[in-house]
Amino acid sequence: MTAAHFSRPPTAQEAVLTEVRRLLVTGDLAPGTPVRQEALAERLGVSRVPVREALKVLEGEGHIVYTAHRGYLVAELSVDDLVEVYRLRDLLEAEAIRAAFPHLDDTNLTAITNAARAVDDADWRGDLAGIGTANRVFHFALFDLAAMPRLSRTLRQLWDATDVYRAVYFAEARNRARVHDEHMELIAALHDRDVERAIAAQAAHRDNSVAAVREALTRSTPQAAGGFDPAR
Amino acid sequence: MTAAHFSRPPTAQEAVLTEVRRLLVTGDLAPGTPVRQEALAERLGVSRVPVREALKVLEGEGHIVYTAHRGYLVAELSVDDLVEVYRLRDLLEAEAIRAAFPHLDDTNLTAITNAARAVDDADWRGDLAGIGTANRVFHFALFDLAAMPRLSRTLRQLWDATDVYRAVYFAEARNRARVHDEHMELIAALHDRDVERAIAAQAAHRDNSVAAVREALTRSTPQAAGGFDPAR
């Protein structure tokens, strides 16, 4: 029996990658702010080399933008971007759900239901970050059933693009309650094996959140939160 | 007047990136073969650092796969992958064409027509690599009209995934003739401002090429072409 669960990242770049992703999601690295290699490296106790490689991955995924000799900036989302992201999610999530249905059985339906419960648990605990991750686990438990890796990957990228702004959505109790209800509706549709209803539920769920993100976006320029600021 | 057009890459990593992309498209770096950092660095006259950063970008884009301490392999396409790629192209290209139509005017229709002519020119010249790039310019001249950058980017990634195999398609004169006819049909649909016909033309065009790629894929395991082999 191996102790595979305790596996710390085998490379420093992976550790950096994980940490920077966290900083991006939590908003410690706010959109528009420069990402300083030295500051990140020092904070994580590594040299700049693994930092640079991790940043390249994030560049390839579109989370940060790069200019030669000027470095990296956290990608900013324009309203046009947001509209595009949600249009693409509309198309691709519908496809994912459609493709997932033939693979839907009692086992993975239970898993999905448990994932929804985990969202609620994080809510009870008042763990905002936990809600975000649990919410994603819930939705991708369904999407990944489609067994279409590229589709899953693309969807994850689209989700990532708005994650920075989604935090504000979960901050309001009213939104959290609505999310709970919408998750229940989606699960009910899955129980009834009703594809179109599931797709509609997902679409409604998505449309409700886009409004919140759009508002967060148009509201005055985002500022770096109080925490660590690798910009300086 | 500046000589901006002659701008060589401002960084070595970009030069490496360009070159590796070329190697991937031409098949010099065949699917499944390892990508050796040292060999690439030596060939391009740089150290391993910019090579590693370029490879990270390609990893982020899914062109090569990475395992810690074992390095990079050129991503292989399974038949399942291929089916997925074309299903996603089906969805996304239809969306791109739909979104492009409102922006379609005489100016960019002329540009698209010229791009189609460039494909034929490359054909007359017997320039197989030229056909591939001109073909892509033609199709993305239309897709990019949608003014949906993420959609364009995703489509490019999907095209990239099969580019390695598409070379064999253009190798046959019969296929090249068919491509010409299909391009003409697509342009005719654009001229008539007939969205559905354009989408159908694109779908037929795509379906014809997928069969060829599928065959190339199922045919015995791909081997590295005669050229440079960075695998050793």
Add this chain to the structure above:
DNA sequence: GTTTTGAATATTGGATCCAATACTGTTAGC
């Protein structure tokens, strides 16, 4: 003959150092 151990080799991962470029603030010129 098969499996296992271990040393030698190949390859990748990371740290440090130096070079190249961009940015900032100051001063000189008008």
Add this chain to the structure above:
DNA sequence: GCTAACAGTATTGGATCCAATATTCAAAAC
């Protein structure tokens, strides 16, 4: 007062070196 040249600083880009890990292959144990 405004602009332009310039020096100093900050930051990124790249090369070299060493460490860590994986692979290979031969020899020993069973």
